[in-house]
Amino acid sequence: MEINLRKLQEIQVVELIGDVDASTAPEVQQEILPLAQPNSKLLLDMSQVPYMSSAGLRVLLSLYRQATAQDGKLVLVGLSEDLQDTMSVTGFLDFFATGDTLEAGLAQLKETVA
Amino acid sequence: MTITERIDIHPTHNYENYKLRRGKPFPFGATLVPGGVNFSIFSSHATSCTLVLFKKHAEQPMVEIPFPEEFRIGNVYCMVVFDLDYENLEYGYRMDGPNDFAAGQWFDKTKILSDPYGKIMGGRDVWGVLPDWNDIYQHRSRIVFDDFDWEDDRPLEIEPEDQIIYEMHVRSFTRDASSGIKEKHQGTFAGIRDKIPYLKELGVNAIELMPIFEFDEFENSRINPETGEMLLNYWGYSTVDFFAPKAGYAATGKLGMQADELKALVKELHKNGIEIILDVVFNHTAEGNEQGPTISFRGIDNKTYYMLTPEGYYFNFSGCGNTLNCNNPIVRNLVLDCLRYWAEEYHIDGFRFDLASILGRDPWGFPLANPPLLESLAFDPILAKCKLIAEAWDAGGLYQVGSFPAYGRWAEWNGKYRDTLRKFIKGDATVGEMAQRLQGSPDLYAWEGRAPATSINFITAHDGFTLMDLVSYNGKHNQANGENNNDGDNSNESWNCGWEGVTDDPAINALRRRQIKNAVAMLMVSQGVPMILMGDELGRTKHGNNNTYCHDNQLNWLDWQLLETNVDLFRFFKHCIAFRKAHPVLRNRQHFQNQDYVGSGYADITWHGTKAWNADWSPDSRSLAFMLCGKHARQGTFTDNYIYVAMNVHWQANWFELPGLPTGMNWHVFANTGVPSPADIWQPGTEPQLENQTGMLLGDRSVAILVGK
Numbered sequence: 127m128e129i130n131l132r133k134l135q136e137i138q139v140v141e142l143i144g145d146v147d148a149s150t151a152p153e154v155q156q157e158i159l160p161l162a163q164p165n166s167k168l169l170l171d172m173s174q175v176p177y178m179s180s181a182g183l184r185v186l187l188s189l190y191r192q193a194t195a196q197d198g199k200l201v202l203v204g205l206s207e208d209l210q211d212t213m214s215v216t217g218f219l220d221f222f223a224t225g226d227t228l229e230a231g232l233a234q235l236k237e238t239v240a
Numbered sequence: 241m242t243i244t245e246r247i248d249i250h251p252t253h254n255y256e257n258y259k260l261r262r263g264k265p266f267p268f269g270a271t272l273v274p275g276g277v278n279f280s281i282f283s284s285h286a287t288s289c290t291l292v293l294f295k296k297h298a299e300q301p302m303v304e305i306p307f308p309e310e311f312r313i314g315n316v317y318c319m320v321v322f323d324l325d326y327e328n329l330e331y332g333y334r335m336d337g338p339n340d341f342a343a344g345q346w347f348d349k350t351k352i353l354s355d356p357y358g359k360i361m362g363g364r365d366v367w368g369v370l371p372d373w374n375d376i377y378q379h380r381s382r383i384v385f386d387d388f389d390w391e392d393d394r395p396l397e398i399e400p401e402d403q404i405i406y407e408m409h410v411r412s413f414t415r416d417a418s419s420g421i422k423e424k425h426q427g428t429f430a431g432i433r434d435k436i437p438y439l440k441e442l443g444v445n446a447i448e449l450m451p452i453f454e455f456d457e458f459e460n461s462r463i464n465p466e467t468g469e470m471l472l473n474y475w476g477y478s479t480v481d482f483f484a485p486k487a488g489y490a491a492t493g494k495l496g497m498q499a500d501e502l503k504a505l506v507k508e509l510h511k512n513g514i515e516i517i518l519d520v521v522f523n524h525t526a527e528g529n530e531q532g533p534t535i536s537f538r539g540i541d542n543k544t545y546y547m548l549t550p551e552g553y554y555f556n557f558s559g560c561g562n563t564l565n566c567n568n569p570i571v572r573n574l575v576l577d578c579l580r581y582w583a584e585e586y587h588i589d590g591f592r593f594d595l596a597s598i599l600g601r602d603p604w605g606f607p608l609a610n611p612p613l614l615e616s617l618a619f620d621p622i623l624a625k626c627k628l629i630a631e632a633w634d635a636g637g638l639y640q641v642g643s644f645p646a647y648g649r650w651a652e653w654n655g656k657y658r659d660t661l662r663k664f665i666k667g668d669a670t671v672g673e674m675a676q677r678l679q680g681s682p683d684l685y686a687w688e689g690r691a692p693a694t695s696i697n698f699i700t701a702h703d704g705f706t707l708m709d710l711v712s713y714n715g716k717h718n719q720a721n722g723e724n725n726n727d728g729d730n731s732n733e734s735w736n737c738g739w740e741g742v743t744d745d746p747a748i749n750a751l752r753r754r755q756i757k758n759a760v761a762m763l764m765v766s767q768g769v770p771m772i773l774m775g776d777e778l779g780r781t782k783h784g785n786n787n788t789y790c791h792d793n794q795l796n797w798l799d800w801q802l803l804e805t806n807v808d809l810f811r812f813f814k815h816c817i818a819f820r821k822a823h824p825v826l827r828n829r830q831h832f833q834n835q836d837y838v839g840s841g842y843a844d845i846t847w848h849g850t851k852a853w854n855a856d857w858s859p860d861s862r863s864l865a866f867m868l869c870g871k872h873a874r875q876g877t878f879t880d881n882y883i884y885v886a887m888n889v890h891w892q893a894n895w896f897e898l899p900g901l902p903t904g905m906n907w908h909v910f911a912n913t914g915v916p917s918p919a920d921i922w923q924p925g926t927e928p929q930l931e932n933q934t935g936m937l938l939g940d941r942s943v944a945i946l947v948g949k
Contacts, residue, residue, distance in 0.1 A: 179327055215430035215433070215504060
């Protein structure tokens with residue numbers, strides 16, 4: 127599991143690489159939950175995540191809850207078709223703004239600034 | 241300053257590399273606790289118990305941990321195991337104890353047993369994948385996350401009399417490619433969610449799912465010698481795990497996310513105003529008779545969970561090999577825990593109990609006057625707003641339609657409604673009984689003070705013919721089931737309209753369509769709760785097979801192309817449902833009093849025939865009409881239109897004289913099945929006024945519904 131963090135202006139970009147399952151979810155949680163700060167703008171680049179288990183999806187939802195509780199925004203980009211479908215039928219997708227590409231996600235977050 | 245850490249998160253014992261601590265007996269099952277998993281299981285006769293842990297899909301256990309004797313509290317073995325990767329864990333138990341058939345004891349520590357309180361189950365993760373029969377543990381208990389984000393959702397609590405139920409089978413509804421949904425959603429909970437817009441358009445506000453508790457579709461699977469086709473336990477009336485949703489019904493079952501997928505479906509149904517009722521099978525289990533497999537209960541506490549003869553054999557009131565011992569206090573609690581779990585954890589709106597009369601038998605099989613289980617369910621605080629619906633008979637000869645111990649709570653599948661309507665529709669002279677059925681069967685329920693909504697009215701259900709087959713076949717044609725047509729009900733009260741099966745005779749086909757419309761028209765103007773069978777609104781056929789429990793093919797899969805070929809039927813159903821919803825006078829909360837108690841000049845219900853105010857109750861009468869006074873809607877609390885329904889089941893047309901309306905009102909035609917589509921029915925609210933207000937000609941075998949406004 128690899129987690130790359132970078133800032134693009136006020137937007138925090140998180141690039142996840144690898145499966146997020148029960149064995150890697152704790153690490154992801156530890157790394158990304160602290161990023162949910164007041165008014166934070168978070169972009170999760172999922173394009174290199176082939177698979178997420180139940181536990182992995184729960185980390186995402188935790189992040190969403192923590193971010194929105196502090197008026198933050200969260201966008202997921204680059205979800206594979208499979209992952210998007212799994213998230214859709216299990217109800218997780220209902221909570222998230224999504225974009226196909228990094229640029230689309232950034233645009234969404236910037237719109238919310240204006 | 242708050243205490244940051246519980247002091248019971250530290251292990252006290254070790255077994256090999258595993259850290260342990262004494263667990264808590266409640267709740268039963270496997271529960272996530274800080275740092276580990278609490279395993280708790282009951283057996284009143286076991287002498288020892290071992291927890292068996294597998295890595296997901298592994299052939300052999302990764303460890304077997306005997307419960308230290310000091311971890312047993314009463315008859316409950318409970319233990320916390322720390323640091324488990326519970327997402328990839330499968331667990332079971334070995335129980336040691338007496339093995340003595342005559343004494344009803346079946347302990348065998350060579351078997352690995354699934355948890356009666358297991359919340360999800362592996363082993364049949366994907367529908368129809370042939371199991372490895374050499375696997376030492378077939379049905380593997382697993383651990384589930386129970387933190388689904390429901391937001392504000394809760395059960396809808398639709399008033400019972402306002403329900404319109406659609407009985408369906410998860411896989412059959414969308415498995416056929418004609419459903420037009422994504423292939424991986426076909427036949428799943430996700431597929432139902434994709435089809436919510438269809439259900440909304442039809443107008444039903446409750447779906448009743450045939451069993452969705454984990455079952456083994458390969459139970460008693462066999463090859464049909466005639467066709468070479470594999471026959472399965474397709475319907476699933478044979479539970480393996482009462483707490484687990486069927487993994488094979490979830491698009492995400494192979495990921496172990498069936499619980500989330502089902503919850504997401506429930507949440508979306510609720511958002512769209514549709515309730516979900518589960519068909520639950522507590523009368524028996526998948527362990528079958530003495531020759532059946534040992535899965536769970538039999539090896540954990542055979543004598544407690546099953547009704548046994550004095551010689552140790554299984555009583556068979558279910559017709560399925562064994563009978564769950566529902567009025568034993570332990571089993572009673574299991575049933576109650578189970579239903580509470582589904583209501584609380586899955587937001588289920590109601591339950592339909594398969595062969596519910598068994599739940600009222602004592603451990604020796606005798607019917608109880610005051611069955612504790614039924615009483616507990618009726619008065620339970622968590623289930624208080626759930627619909628409880630009994631299939632009020634069993635395979636042991638108990639028939640309790642009208643007499644099921646109800647405690648003011650239980651509704652019943654009204655088998656008498658089904659039989660009477662079928663006879664009347666095919667032209668048998670049964671007007672007297674028909675009048676009772678149209679009124680919500682007061683002959684069965686009013687004397688006990690039970691409301692009309694006690695009666696779940698249906699003409700067809702999963703058992704028996706579809707509505708199209710009811711008007712296309714005189715007898716069942718079950719050869720495909722591989723039992724020489726011996727299975728399935730023989731008393732179908734059906735009529736083929738002149739030819740057995742498919743025909744290109746236009747007159748016969750026209751009559752069949754009319755009969756289908758007659759049936760749904762009568763159903764939707766009856767007091768009580770209407771239930772329709774999936775696909776009847778599309779003229780679905782099973783080619784005369786009235787017992788398709790074993791077919792995973794087009795016999796059961798709904799053909800969505802029918803929506804094009806039979807759009808007139810769909811439209812007729814849709815408008816009939818909308819009409820029912822538009823008129824509270826069709827959905828009364830109390831039985832009719834046959835008098836005018838609001839001063840409208842009309843009794844709440846009046847009976848007519850070819851002559852107004854003069855119903856023909858003679859034994860060979862085949863015409864019947866009734867009028868509902870709109871001012872008596874819901875005991876006069878609503879002002880509704882007047883509604884007049886004329887039914888001519890005679891083979892000749894008849895002139896029906898219409899009862900006069902209050903001054904200023906006129907009769908309008910909502911439906912007349914004797915007229916070809918699209919003039920057979922009108923969108924509620926747009927009904928055209930009748931030219932002749934004094935009478936109408938009603939064609940042979942036709943039903944008319946008029947609105948006075």
